[in-house]
Amino acid sequence: MSLIVQKYGGTSVADLERIRNVADRVAQSYDAGNNVVVVISAMAGTTDNLIDMAARINARPVKRELDVLLATGEQTTAALLAITLNSMNYPAQSLMGHQAQVRTDCDYGNARILDISTTRIEKLVNSRIIVVIAGFQGCDSAGNITTLGRGGSDTSAVAIAAAIKADLCEIYTDVDGIYTADPNVCPRARKLDRISYDEMLNMSSLGAKVLQIRSVGFAKKYNVPVHVRSSFKLEEGTMVVNEDNGMERLFVTSVTHDKNQARITLKKVPDQPGVAAKIFTPIADAGIIVDMIIQNTRAGGQTDLTFTVPEADYEKAIAIQKKVAEEIGADKVYGARNIAKVSVIGVGMRNHSGVASIMFNTLAKENINISMISTSEIRISCIIEEKYTELAVQVLHTAFGLDVER
Amino acid sequence: MSLIVQKYGGTSVADLERIRNVADRVAQSYDAGNNVVVVISAMAGTTDNLIDMAARINARPVKRELDVLLATGEQTTAALLAITLNSMNYPAQSLMGHQAQVRTDCDYGNARILDISTTRIEKLVNSRIIVVIAGFQGCDSAGNITTLGRGGSDTSAVAIAAAIKADLCEIYTDVDGIYTADPNVCPRARKLDRISYDEMLNMSSLGAKVLQIRSVGFAKKYNVPVHVRSSFKLEEGTMVVNEDNGMERLFVTSVTHDKNQARITLKKVPDQPGVAAKIFTPIADAGIIVDMIIQNTRAGGQTDLTFTVPEADYEKAIAIQKKVAEEIGADKVYGARNIAKVSVIGVGMRNHSGVASIMFNTLAKENINISMISTSEIRISCIIEEKYTELAVQVLHTAFGLDVER
Numbered sequence: 180m181s182l183i184v185q186k187y188g189g190t191s192v193a194d195l196e197r198i199r200n201v202a203d204r205v206a207q208s209y210d211a212g213n214n215v216v217v218v219i220s221a222m223a224g225t226t227d228n229l230i231d232m233a234a235r236i237n238a239r240p241v242k243r244e245l246d247v248l249l250a251t252g253e254q255t256t257a258a259l260l261a262i263t264l265n266s267m268n269y270p271a272q273s274l275m276g277h278q279a280q281v282r283t284d285c286d287y288g289n290a291r292i293l294d295i296s297t298t299r300i301e302k303l304v305n306s307r308i309i310v311v312i313a314g315f316q317g318c319d320s321a322g323n324i325t326t327l328g329r330g331g332s333d334t335s336a337v338a339i340a341a342a343i344k345a346d347l348c349e350i351y352t353d354v355d356g357i358y359t360a361d362p363n364v365c366p367r368a369r370k371l372d373r374i375s376y377d378e379m380l381n382m383s384s385l386g387a388k389v390l391q392i393r394s395v396g397f398a399k400k401y402n403v404p405v406h407v408r409s410s411f412k413l414e415e416g417t418m419v420v421n422e423d424n425g426m427e428r429l430f431v432t433s434v435t436h437d438k439n440q441a442r443i444t445l446k447k448v449p450d451q452p453g454v455a456a457k458i459f460t461p462i463a464d465a466g467i468i469v470d471m472i473i474q475n476t477r478a479g480g481q482t483d484l485t486f487t488v489p490e491a492d493y494e495k496a497i498a499i500q501k502k503v504a505e506e507i508g509a510d511k512v513y514g515a516r517n518i519a520k521v522s523v524i525g526v527g528m529r530n531h532s533g534v535a536s537i538m539f540n541t542l543a544k545e546n547i548n549i550s551m552i553s554t555s556e557i558r559i560s561c562i563i564e565e566k567y568t569e570l571a572v573q574v575l576h577t578a579f580g581l582d583v584e585r
Numbered sequence: 586m587s588l589i590v591q592k593y594g595g596t597s598v599a600d601l602e603r604i605r606n607v608a609d610r611v612a613q614s615y616d617a618g619n620n621v622v623v624v625i626s627a628m629a630g631t632t633d634n635l636i637d638m639a640a641r642i643n644a645r646p647v648k649r650e651l652d653v654l655l656a657t658g659e660q661t662t663a664a665l666l667a668i669t670l671n672s673m674n675y676p677a678q679s680l681m682g683h684q685a686q687v688r689t690d691c692d693y694g695n696a697r698i699l700d701i702s703t704t705r706i707e708k709l710v711n712s713r714i715i716v717v718i719a720g721f722q723g724c725d726s727a728g729n730i731t732t733l734g735r736g737g738s739d740t741s742a743v744a745i746a747a748a749i750k751a752d753l754c755e756i757y758t759d760v761d762g763i764y765t766a767d768p769n770v771c772p773r774a775r776k777l778d779r780i781s782y783d784e785m786l787n788m789s790s791l792g793a794k795v796l797q798i799r800s801v802g803f804a805k806k807y808n809v810p811v812h813v814r815s816s817f818k819l820e821e822g823t824m825v826v827n828e829d830n831g832m833e834r835l836f837v838t839s840v841t842h843d844k845n846q847a848r849i850t851l852k853k854v855p856d857q858p859g860v861a862a863k864i865f866t867p868i869a870d871a872g873i874i875v876d877m878i879i880q881n882t883r884a885g886g887q888t889d890l891t892f893t894v895p896e897a898d899y900e901k902a903i904a905i906q907k908k909v910a911e912e913i914g915a916d917k918v919y920g921a922r923n924i925a926k927v928s929v930i931g932v933g934m935r936n937h938s939g940v941a942s943i944m945f946n947t948l949a950k951e952n953i954n955i956s957m958i959s960t961s962e963i964r965i966s967c968i969i970e971e972k973y974t975e976l977a978v979q980v981l982h983t984a985f986g987l988d989v990e991r
Contacts, residue, residue, distance in 0.1 A: 195641055229661075235601055236665065237672035244671065247679050248664035251657040258654035259642065265650065266643035273653050277683070278728055299728075322684055322705075 180212045181346040182304065186314065186336035189223035190353040191410035192256045195263075201410065202263040204351070205309060209269060214304045216343065218314040218336040219260055221252025226315075242287035246316075246326045250276070253313035253332070261311045271309040274299065276316035276324065281335065283317035283325045290317060290325035292334065292397075295342035304343070312339060330391030337394040341401035348398070349406045354389055356407050356416030357382075359581040360434040365572045369583035371432065372415075375422035378432050381524045381558040395419065422526050430527030431534060431579035434572050437520045438565055440470065441493035442550070443500055444485040447477065447510030457507050458484065461499050467492040470520070471553045471562065481510075485551060487562065490516055518550070519568040522560040523575055535559055541578040547571055586618045587752040588710065592720065592742035595629035596759040597816035598662045601669075607816065608669040610757070611715060615675060620710045622749065624720040624742040625666055627658025632721075648693035652722075652732045656682070659719035659738070667717045677715040680705065682722035682730070687741065689723035689731045696723060696731035698740065701748035710749070718745060736797030743800040747807035754804070755812045760795055762813050762822030763788075765987040766840040771978045775989035777838065778821075781828035784838050787930045787964040801825065828932050836933030837940060837985040842974050843926045846876065847899035848956070849906055850891040853883065853916035863913050864890065867905045873898040876926070877959045877968065887916075891957060893968065896922055924956070925974040928966040929981055941965055947984040953977055 185208065187201050201217075209215050229248050233240040257273040264271035279300060283290035303310045314332030317325050327334050333350060340348035357379070360368040376399035380392065389407055398405050398419060408416030448454060462469060472486040488496045493516055500512045528534040538559055542549060547570065551562035563571055576582060591614065593607050607623075615621050635654050639646040663679040670677035685706055689696035709716045720738030723731050733740050739756060746754035763785070766774040782805035786798065795813055804811050804825065814822030854860055868875060878892040894902045899922055906918045934940040944965055948955060953976070957968035969977055982988060 195638070199642075232601070232665070233668055236605075236668050240668040241671035244664045244667040244677075244679055247681070248661060248668070251660050251664075254657050254660070255654060258650045258657075259638070261650040262639055262642050262646040262654070265647035271650075273650055275653075275730070324681070 180214065182214045182216070182343065183208060184216045184218060184336050184340040184343070184345045184348045185351060186218040186332060186349065187220065187351045187410055188332065188353065189220045189225070191351050192219060192221075192260070193223040195259070197410075198256065198259050198263055201351075202260060202267060202269075204410065205260075205264065206267060206269050209309055214307070216300060216304065216310045216312065216339060216345070217260065218312045218332055218339060219253060219256045220314055220332040221249075222256055225252040225255070243323060246287045246290075247324050249326050250313070250316045250324050253315050257311045257313040264309055264311070269309055270307065271311055272303055273311045273313065274303075275313050276335075277318035277322065279310075279312045279339070281312075281317035281338070283319055283327070285319040285321070285323060285325060287323075287325055289328040290319070292317060292327070292338045295339060297343050300339070300343055330394070333391035333394035334397060337397045337401075337403050337405065340403045341397065345403070347406060348403050349408060350390060351408060351410035352389060353409065353411070354407075355409045355412065355414065357389060357419070357433070359432065360572050360576050361436065364436065364569050365434070365576050367573070367576060367582040369581070371417050373418045373420060374432060375526050376419060377422065377557055378524050378526055379419050381522070381555060382433060382435050390419070430531040431523045431525040431581065432527070433524050434575045434579070434581065435522045435524065436568050436572050437522075438568060439490045440487050440518055440520050440562070441490045441496075441514060441516045442485060442487050442518050442562065443493075443496055443512065443514040444483060445500060445504055445509045445512055446483050447481045448484050449508055450476070450480045450482050454507055455484075458500070458503055459486075461503060462488070462496060465492075465495060465499060467496055471551050471560070473551050487518070487520070487551065517565040518562050519565045519571075520560050520562055521568065521571045521575065522558055523579060524558045526557050528557055528559075537578055538575060541574050542571060545570055545574055586620065588620045588622070588749065589614060590622045590624060590742050590746040590749070590751045590754045591757060592624040592738060592755065593626065593757045593816055594738065594759065595626045595631070597757050598625060598627075598666070599629040601665070603816075604662065604665050604669055607757075608666060608673060608675075610816065611666075611670065612673060612675050615715055620713070622706060622710065622716045622718065622745060622751070623666065624718045624738060624745060625659060625662045626720050626738040627655075627662055631658040631661070649729060652693045652696075653730050655732050656719070656722045656730050659721050663717045663719040670715055670717070675715055676713065677717055678709055679717045679719070680709075681719050682741075683724035683728065685716075685718045685745070687718075687723035687744070689725055689733070691725040691727070691729060691731065693729075693731055695734040696725070698723060698733070698744045701745060703749050706745070706749055736799070739797035739800035740803060743803045743807075743809050743811065746809045747803065751809070753812060754809050755814060756796060757814060757816035758795060759815070759817070760813075761815045761818065761820065763795060763825070763839070765838065766978050766982050767842065770842065770975050771840070771982050773979070773982060773988040775987070777823045779824045779826060780838060781932050782825060783828065783963055784930050784932055785825050787928070787961060788839060788841050796825070836937040837929045837931035837987065838933070839930050840978050840981045840985070840987065841928045841930065842978050843928075844971055844974060845896045846893050846924050846926050846968070847896045847902075847920060847922045848891060848893050848924050848968065849899075849902055849918065849920040850889060851906060851910055851915045851918055852889050853887045854890050855914055856882070856886045856888050860913055861890075864906070864909055865892075867909060868894070868902060871898075871901060871905060873902055877957050877966070879957050893924070893926070893957070923971040924968050925971045925977075926966050926968055927974065927977045927981065928964055929985060930964045931985075932963050934963055934965075943984055944981065947980050948977060951976055951980055
């Protein structure tokens with residue numbers, strides 16, 4: 180008998196029929212003798228509809244009240260699932276964030292979980308009651324309703340699993356698991372049986388579609404084994420675990436890509452102390468996240484500085500940099516939106532030199548120019564022209580031996 | 586400066602435009618210097634839609650979870666109103682039932698308010714914050730979400746007004762106030778400026794459409810002045826108050842009618858001890874509410890027994906009584922659905938004899954036969970044939986001097 184947390188996303192509970200499907204899966208696990216705690220999202224589309232409704236009142240609705248509004252989404256599905264389970268004669272009880280004692284800070288719309296008092300959940304679990312917890316929500320110390328931000332139900336699930344010392348946290352979603360590359364781009368991509376927390380954390384672009392990055396950090400910190408799997412199929416998905424747990428020993432595990440990038444260059448920046456701060460402080464103040472930065476030293480105490488931002492923030496960033504360039508006396512500002520980031524990721528590369536050179540050679544062979552490079556301990560990323568994205572992913576996937584055998 | 590509780594019903598918050606209208610009215614009262622606590626219902630239709638959704642899962646959904654589901658309706662409107670008020674630069678904060686500390690028993694779906702701890706509401710009010718409370722909901726001592734049953738927001742409003750010692754409880758609805766008769770039936774009906782709690786309590790059929798009866802009992806018990814008025818017009822409505830407060834001195838205040846009645850007769854019932862219990866216990870066990878009962882003694886130790894039930898329960902009641910008749914040896918069971926109850930109500934009749942005779946003579950003059958009569962201290966009700974309902978209301982309205990001058 181295990182204690183299992185099961186999290187179901189919005190597409191898994193999109194209508195009553197799918198909620199019934201979820202109830203069947205929960206019941207199956209319960210019948211197998213497990214104690215089951217379910218964490219549930221709002222029906223697909225509900226959160227966006229509620230945000231739109233608030234936006235029709237005010238473009239920037241007061242955050243405390245927006246959270247009260249959004250919290251109804253998970254409350255609805257939690258109640259519906261509990262009703263369904265009870266109608267199937269399974270004992271089930273819903274708990275809202277405040278009832279499950281998910282205490283957060285008071286950063287409405289993006290609250291962080293501070294602690295979870297497990298007495299109420301454990302009392303129910305010990306009575307063999309299926310606990311259905313509304314994900315995405317908590318409450319601050321004053322009892323105000325808070326939400327955890329986009330994808331917050333994943334974080335709820337992993338945090339609750341950590342708090343109640345669950346044996347496993349299952350994330351049910353609309354994909355089968357984690358793949359070596361996006362199967363839409365790379366037909367030879369294959370599903371991984373296991374992947375490490377660190378690799379997931381480095382797969383932000385591909386991985387975030389499957390599992391919210393913040394929840395992976397939580398899982399790593401508290402060593403919660405996470406099983407990402409489909410709510411529509413019975414096959415096993417991908418286990419996200421500590422890398423010691425008998426991981427496949429590939430030196431590269433996956434190839435990811437991200438087309439939502441744009442590049443900005445400041446030409447002939449005076450190479451003086453404090454210049455970088457002048458460039459990046461206004462960008463940070465505007466809430467724009469800079470990903471990669473490179474700097475080429477020129478002759479004559481000048482450098483060219485290039486960085487990437489999310490494509491959605493491109494216009495805003497260009498406008499800011501035009502002002503900055505005038506202030507600091509840079510020559511000119513220009514940029515490009517038609518770029519993409521391609522990355523190879525794997526904990527194995529830590530002990531293998533040569534991953535970078537295989538990557539660069541593979542791209543060079545296809546005449547794909549690399550305009551920027553960044554690396555972490557287990558990841559190498561290159562900025563290339565957007566039109567080469569699919570080709571780059573495919574040839575790298577083959578070069579690193581990831582192709583599925585067919 | 587007064588402390589005012591304003592309650593807005595489902596039609597008053599049916600869409601964002603109407604919620605904006607509510608916000609304007611709240612702001613107006615706030616600008617006049619009042620401290621305002623708003624109690625709000627779900628958007629018209631929402632509660633029924635949620636009940637339907639649950640019914641599609643199970644005809645009898647588990648009550649605890651149905652309450653969790655239904656509570657989302659008021660949560661949504663409370664958040665939307667708070668967003669609207671904030672966007673108009675009025676400080677407003679929503680509170681759910683559990684946050685407003687509306688503590689109830691645990692009779693899900695029909696919970697009764699036990700007490701309201703006012704510290705949180707008062708703290709906000711004292712900071713000149715408009716408090717928007719989700720009506721219809723509370724929580725039991727274990728922290729479970731409960732709802733108060735149909736029309737429960739009225740009860741929430743009056744109970745909160747009593748708890749915080751508000752100067753006034755305004756019930757905003759889709760009618761102008763309380764009328765001397767239903768204006769659809771009696772074109773000469775006029776709006777009352779004032780009516781007593783007791784008269785409202787006796788007006789169940791007409792009054793319940795305007796103000797939930799349970800809330801009137803609450804208002805009477807705690808002596809909360811209630812102002813029933815339109816949320817779409819600015820004119821004053823009807824004050825529901827203690828009868829000492831300068832009430833109009835009419836001996837009859839209103840004429841009401843109720844067509845949703847049916848009559849059941851048991852013929853030749855043996856006149857023995859315990860027979861009444863045998864007749865009415867199974868009716869009560871089936872949750873059917875008996876309104877009027879009359880008994881005619883016959884010769885030979887037998888009586889005829891007639892009683893009325895809500896029309897919706899007629900078939901069920903007939904089936905029960907056929908079994909009972911066999912058991913107790915009554916001659917036969919028959920009934921009628923085409924009946925109506927017409928009542929005259931007024932605290933003044935306590936000190937006036939002759940109301941009954943005016944009523945009976947007035948109906949007799951129109952050849953309307955009275956099949957049953959019941960009375961309370963301030964009400965006389967007659968059962969008549971349904972087809973005479975409109976005529977009876979009109980002639981009684983005139984006979985008791987209630988016609989508006991035109």
